Amino acid sequence: MKSSLGRTVLFVVIGAFVLVPLAQTIMTSFVSTLPRAGITEGHFSLVNYRNILNSPVLKQAILNSIIYVVLNVALCLGVGLPAAYAFARYSFVGDRQLFFLLLVFRITPTVVLSLPIFVLFAQIGLENTPVGIALVHCVFNIPISIWILEGFIASVPREFDETAFLDGHSLPSFFFRHLVPAIAPGIGVTAFFCFIFSWVEVVLARILTTTGGKPITMAINALFGFRTDFGLVMAMTVLALVPGIAMIYFVRNHLAKGFVIRT
Amino acid sequence: MKPYDNRAWFLVLPALVIVTLVGILPLIAVTNYSFQDLFSLNNPYWIGIDWYRNIVTSDRFYASLGRSFLFSAIVLSIQLPLGIWIALLLQRSHQFIVSTVLVLITVPLVVPWNMIPVIWLNFINPNAGLAGRMLAWLGVGFDYKFNALHTWIVLVVMDTWHWLGLVVVLAYAGISSIPAAYYQAAAIDAASPWQVFRFIQLPKMKTVLSMAVLLRFMDSFMIYIEAFRINAGRPDSATAFLSLDLGEEIQSFNYGPSAARSIIYFLIVLTVAWTFKAATSTRARAPVGMEPTR
Numbered sequence: 261m262k263s264s265l266g267r268t269v270l271f272v273v274i275g276a277f278v279l280v281p282l283a284q285t286i287m288t289s290f291v292s293t294l295p296r297a298g299i300t301e302g303h304f305s306l307v308n309y310r311n312i313l314n315s316p317v318l319k320q321a322i323l324n325s326i327i328y329v330v331l332n333v334a335l336c337l338g339v340g341l342p343a344a345y346a347f348a349r350y351s352f353v354g355d356r357q358l359f360f361l362l363l364v365f366r367i368t369p370t371v372v373l374s375l376p377i378f379v380l381f382a383q384i385g386l387e388n389t390p391v392g393i394a395l396v397h398c399v400f401n402i403p404i405s406i407w408i409l410e411g412f413i414a415s416v417p418r419e420f421d422e423t424a425f426l427d428g429h430s431l432p433s434f435f436f437r438h439l440v441p442a443i444a445p446g447i448g449v450t451a452f453f454c455f456i457f458s459w460v461e462v463v464l465a466r467i468l469t470t471t472g473g474k475p476i477t478m479a480i481n482a483l484f485g486f487r488t489d490f491g492l493v494m495a496m497t498v499l500a501l502v503p504g505i506a507m508i509y510f511v512r513n514h515l516a517k518g519f520v521i522r523t
Numbered sequence: 524m525k526p527y528d529n530r531a532w533f534l535v536l537p538a539l540v541i542v543t544l545v546g547i548l549p550l551i552a553v554t555n556y557s558f559q560d561l562f563s564l565n566n567p568y569w570i571g572i573d574w575y576r577n578i579v580t581s582d583r584f585y586a587s588l589g590r591s592f593l594f595s596a597i598v599l600s601i602q603l604p605l606g607i608w609i610a611l612l613l614q615r616s617h618q619f620i621v622s623t624v625l626v627l628i629t630v631p632l633v634v635p636w637n638m639i640p641v642i643w644l645n646f647i648n649p650n651a652g653l654a655g656r657m658l659a660w661l662g663v664g665f666d667y668k669f670n671a672l673h674t675w676i677v678l679v680v681m682d683t684w685h686w687l688g689l690v691v692v693l694a695y696a697g698i699s700s701i702p703a704a705y706y707q708a709a710a711i712d713a714a715s716p717w718q719v720f721r722f723i724q725l726p727k728m729k730t731v732l733s734m735a736v737l738l739r740f741m742d743s744f745m746i747y748i749e750a751f752r753i754n755a756g757r758p759d760s761a762t763a764f765l766s767l768d769l770g771e772e773i774q775s776f777n778y779g780p781s782a783a784r785s786i787i788y789f790l791i792v793l794t795v796a797w798t799f800k801a802a803t804s805t806r807a808r809a810p811v812g813m814e815p816t817r
């Protein structure tokens with residue numbers, strides 16, 4: 261009884277620690293923070309959200325972010341699934357070295373690669389486009405998707421594959437009809453982690469969008485100036501949180517399983 | 524034992540092509556830049572290892588390196604035990620509480636990185652922020668602009684707020700993969716909770732925890748936006764981390780020196796990752812105790 265009370269208290273403290281700074285952000289987003297005609301400064305108002313809806317630049321930034329993140333998730337799953345299957349089911353020349361190489365790119369500071377990526381993408385016309393950012397975020401998201409998916413595939417018994425092949429399924433048909441449904445939670449968790457790492461990344465998104473195609477993070481940066489409208493900044497931040505929180509909600513029961521790998 | 528089949532390479536190839544384009548090629552380019560004096564990118568002049576020599580003989584580099592390691596060490600020694608403790612408590616909780624806590628604690632992970640310092644500066648603002656006003660009300664003179672210790676406290680607390688969720692998720696993943704039979708055996712042997720933790724849970728969590736250490740080490744080691752936004756390395760360079768020096772160099776378009784700095788940075792990352800690989804690859808590869816999902 262005593263320990264369950266202690267646990268509850270601890271969880272409440274953690275909840276408060278996480279939520280209070282966010283609560284203040286949400287509160288500020290509903291307050292007019294600049295002097296405006298007809299709206300009392302410091303009182304409840306929807307003006308910030310209305311301003312976002314009336315700004316083509318901010319709306320475009322939200323759309324840009326959604327496009328490149330969706331593209332990135334699709335790319336990472338598209339190439340990550342077959343690679344994870346190879347690592348989970350087969351031994352091949354250089355498999356361990358390749359796994360390590362991928363891991364190294366997950367943890368390489370993005371700033372290290374930023375300059376040549378900018379030069380390279382400028383040469384092939386991929387700067388200022390959501391496709392460019394989607395591609396560049398693969399450098400850390402492909403390793404993470406292979407890592408998570410490999411754990412999920414390895415937990416499916418090998419007999420599962422063998423039975424499907426005996427039944428006459430080809431590899432692609434087995435993939436889409438049997439393996440993908442069997443590891444659906446794993447795919448959800450992978451999509452979640454690719455989504456968040458791509459959604460929150462700033463360094464590469466900034467260098468690749470010097471003129472156009474700005475994501476939501478850079479649009480927020482551009483709002484800072486001589487007289488920053490903090491209410492508007494916070495309203496954009498709150499909007500930036502919505503897709504992430506929605507994704508967390510959908511994968512909440514599988515979140516932890518994503519990292520259950522060989523023990 | 525997995526079958527040996529080199530045709531598996533074809534399955535890995537698409538991933539490798541993309542990683543080559545966005546990872547390996549840029550890395551080769553950075554290495555090339557680091558040996559050149561670049562007036563512009565089309566006008567290189569070979570200067571050998573001069574940039575490297577300048578960096579490794581400067582006191583500033585070692586001071587920044589030391590600060591970066593210290594920050595990572597502090598952050599890890601707080602977040603790792605705290606994350607494991609929360610995960611252990613979660614394991615004994617109702618499924619609804621587990622879901623709620625996991626959802627809550629991962630919310631900061633989806634905040635865009637450049638917004639985290641904005642949220643926290645708003646929170647500790649002495650005039651408008653809840654924490655700032657609370658500290659003022661308690662009579663605590665908190666000045667993160669001119670007091671180095673206070674800047675460090677803000678950075679550590681903010682980083683913990685941001686990343687604790689990842690450690691909890693990883694630790695909880697490790698704990699929930701332990702088969703019930705281990706606990707039953709421990710109960711029969713009348714093992715104490717500490718013994719269960721020390722001899723069952725901790726060894727079983729080793730892989731995911733080493734991953735947590737690695738990810739947390741790297742992300743805290745390259746902390747940039749947060750430190751830059753809060754105090755830009757001040758006061759008195761007390762928060763001038765390695766990443767801030769690199770950022771400064773890149774922003775001044777010093778291609779050669781910033782490339783050399785990047786390579787040194789990358790080599791540190793590689794050394795740490797290699798050490799981890801060596802430390803964790805002694806274990807045998809075995810299937811997890813996780814039930815198949817179908």
